[in-house]
């Protein structure tokens with residue numbers, strides 16, 4: 070116990086028969102002791118008093134770490150404390166870097182099913198001061214553990230990135246996707262409500278739109294998802310939005326990302342999906358794998374789409390710009406007025422164009438194998454970014470594809486086996 074702590078002061082108030090000036094809340098119990106004479110009642114009061122003091126003691130002890138210094142994660146102060154779910158993953162780790170750089174306090178919650186502890190170690194090395202960053206190994210499906218996270222930490226905002234996130238995998242394992250995305254989001258929102266945390270920034274996706282007839286996609290475009298990944302994310306959106314309708318205390322921003330690429334411009338973080346996920350992988354990873362010689366060729370699936378060069382068209386958003394949109398969303402979030410925004414450049418790029426940019430960035434004449442279409446792929450997807458520009462003053466700035474891929478390639482070359490095989494802090 071720290072000298073002069075509230076508990077010590079309150080203990081001194083319990084002795085003696087002279088009426089003492091009562092403090093706030095629990096101290097009204099001490100006053101009851103003076104007014105009751107029957108022994109049984111006195112026993113009950115003593116038990117109640119002991120229980121109250123024990124609870125108070127535990128509450129105070131929780132605010133100190135093992136070294137006896139105050140645990141900044143558990144107390145409210147003037148620093149905004151953001152809970153980043155999935156912070157060991159690609160986008161979550163980049164978001165954490167930006168939040169820490171901007172002076173926020175961050176608690177990462179991740180079960181490391183997909184993310185990398187190496188990314189967390191990089192962040193811990195960059196921000197080692199007490200009270201800046203903590204990592205909690207927690208599965209979002211474990212509601213007891215999640216509630217404990219909220220009861221032990223003074224969280225102000227949640228950025229919910231954690232999810233399994235591969236369209237192809239979702240078709241093969243739909244139940245996993247509904248559980249991991251929809252039901253975990255429900256559990257997280259319930260825990261937020263229980264612990265009175267009133268701000269949520271949610272990672273959604275353009276996959277919730279399905280394959281709209283009209284391009285570009287606006288936020289008002291009907292959402293008709295065509296795979297379990299998109300459906301699970303849409304259901305999670307609906308849960309959040311329905312809750313806001315019933316309780317206007319929650320401030321929510323739903324960000325629908327398009328295809329995220331790139332990495333930290335200083336080369337501290339990168340994208341390092343697990344090797345076993347390669348088959349489901351995204352185009353930049355596959356292209357780098359081919360350039361590294363990890364796979365013999367880059368497979369391009371579908372050359373007969375109704376697009377300019379026959380390959381699929383996507384809208385590629387740089388992770389740094391995406392993270393910037395999160396910070397802007399966090400600052401603009403208002404209770405009872407949910408914001409929904411597409412986060413993208415507004416410009417479509419074909420797979421063939423992407424491959425050319427990748428060849429230029431890596432300097433490797435990657436072998437490309439053109440194949441039949443993959444089930445579940447849409448021909449063309451790009452966004453109209455007007456709403457987010459007008460309302461959040463956000464615009465994509467890193468739109469030079471070759472430059473973006475050059476930076477990402479540099480990280481990948483320096484980390485051929487992902488985060489695990491390097492000395493993170495000196496790389």
Ligand SMILES: NC(=O)c1ccc[n+]([C@@H]2O[C@H](COP(=O)([O-])OP(=O)(O)OC[C@H]3O[C@@H](n4cnc5c(N)ncnc54)[C@H](O)[C@@H]3O)[C@@H](O)[C@H]2O)c1
Pocket residue numbers: 154155156157158159160161178179180181182183184185207208209210229230231232233234249253272273274275325326327328329330
């Ligand atoms: N990468 C993209 O192009 C893209 C596009 C649109 C939307 N998104 C969304 O962005 C978010 C982040 O994606 P990412 O590309 O960084 O993926 P990622 O796989 O790199 O990161 C996801 C993180 O969540 C963690 N996680 C998964 N399930 C968990 C659970 N039950 N409990 C705790 N942690 C868990 C993983 O371990 C991982 O660290 C996801 O919600 C995804 O749907 C991504």
